[in-house]
Amino acid sequence: MAFRGILVALLVGVVQGVFEWLPISSEGNVALVLTLLNENPAVAVQLALFLHLGTAVAATVYYRALLVDLLGDLGTWKMAAPFGRDSATLSFLLAATVVSGVVGIGAYVILLDLATRLAGGAFIVLIGVLLVLTGLVQRLAGGVDLGDRARPDGIDAVLVGIGQGLAILPGISRSGTTLSLLLLRGHEGESAFTLSFVLSIPAAVGAALLTVVDVGGLPGIDPGPALVALGSAAVVGYLTIDVLMRLVQRIAFWVACLAIGALAIVGGVLVLG
Numbered sequence: 001m002a003f004r005g006i007l008v009a010l011l012v013g014v015v016q017g018v019f020e021w022l023p024i025s026s027e028g029n030v031a032l033v034l035t036l037l038n039e040n041p042a043v044a045v046q047l048a049l050f051l052h053l054g055t056a057v058a059a060t061v062y063y064r065a066l067l068v069d070l071l072g073d074l075g076t077w078k079m080a081a082p083f084g085r086d087s088a089t090l091s092f093l094l095a096a097t098v099v100s101g102v103v104g105i106g107a108y109v110i111l112l113d114l115a116t117r118l119a120g121g122a123f124i125v126l127i128g129v130l131l132v133l134t135g136l137v138q139r140l141a142g143g144v145d146l147g148d149r150a151r152p153d154g155i156d157a158v159l160v161g162i163g164q165g166l167a168i169l170p171g172i173s174r175s176g177t178t179l180s181l182l183l184l185r186g187h188e189g190e191s192a193f194t195l196s197f198v199l200s201i202p203a204a205v206g207a208a209l210l211t212v213v214d215v216g217g218l219p220g221i222d223p224g225p226a227l228v229a230l231g232s233a234a235v236v237g238y239l240t241i242d243v244l245m246r247l248v249q250r251i252a253f254w255v256a257c258l259a260i261g262a263l264a265i266v267g268g269v270l271v272l273g
Contacts, residue, residue, distance in 0.1 A: 008037060009225035010232050012047070013054060017236025020055040021175065021197070021244040025134060027052070028127045028171035032264060041123040042116050045170060046215060049108075049207045050226075054233025056204035062241050063198050070198075088151035092195065095157035096164065097202045103165025104203070108210060111169055128264030130171025135258040137180050138173075149186040152195060156185050160195075164203055171264075174200060197241075 012030050019026035027048040034044035060067065073090045082091035114126065163181050167174035175196055182192035 005222065005225040006228055008034075009229040012051060013229040013232030014236050016048075016051040016055060016229075016233040017058070018240055018244065020052070020058075020200075020233075020237055021241050022173075024176065025127075025131055025167075025171050025173040026055070027168070028131055028173070031170040032124060032127050035124055035127075042112055044123075045111060046211045047229075048170060049168070049211045051208075051229055051233050052200075052204035053208035054230040055237040056201050056208070057230075057234040058237030058241060059197055059201050059204075061238055063194075063201075066194070066198060067201075083151070083153050085151065088153070089195070091154075092152035092157045092160075093199055093202075095154065096161035096199055097206075099158055099161025100164035100199075100203055101206055103162050104168045104207065105210070107166055107168045108207075108214075112214075125265050125269060127171040128262065128266075130169055131173075131264060132258055132262065134171065134173045134176050135255070138176050140180070140184075149188075152182075152187070156182065156187075159185070160199070164199065168207060174203070 012033055015030050015033060016026050019029050027045075030048040030051060031041070031044040034047060035041055039047070070090050070093070073087065076086070082088075082095075114123075160178050160181050163177040164174055166172055167177050178196040178199065179192050182195060183189070187195070
């Protein structure tokens, strides 16, 4: 069992490290893999959230220069003009993080209740439905061109914060949802990617800490496999982020969301049957 635990930890760490940057819900796919391996749905969700800590480390290292600049801006940030030219990005990140935290805690409570009530097959169907919805939102965003916005504002922060908070539900892609909302608000691709991925850092750390506090320790995993999972997620996440960011801009991943979601729905129904 210990050997199998290490192998599973390595597998889900790699899945998290790759899928976090793709708009196809890393949490949903990690939870899907664990549920298919006969893990309890509630534990699968908690493990999937916990693994975001690994890719938070990867994103922090990747965006270290930008993060240092943002920390330097804290000293000159003015409450009176939070979304001015020099403070808009920092204000967006702070406000969106607060909003996503409030929404995310509520969504987490609902999620654990659903995971506790639903059997494995029904939970897989739920993930599939949410993946399909994620794909449809991305398709909508990809078909709209609202021009270029110079900088984020308060409305962006609230909308993106709500979207990121709801993405705690497995199957709703955090990156896909936040990117879609930013694109729908008129932000160009590269700027939207940067805002989305930097915003993921506090959200990922918060989700992992929420899980640890909720269960009073590591969620259903021994320290050894936990370190393997986090380490593989961090290393794979850092090595793949640049390539996958470029890939996302060239491939219609909403199709992948629909396909994986449809397969999950069919698979869940077969399990129920």
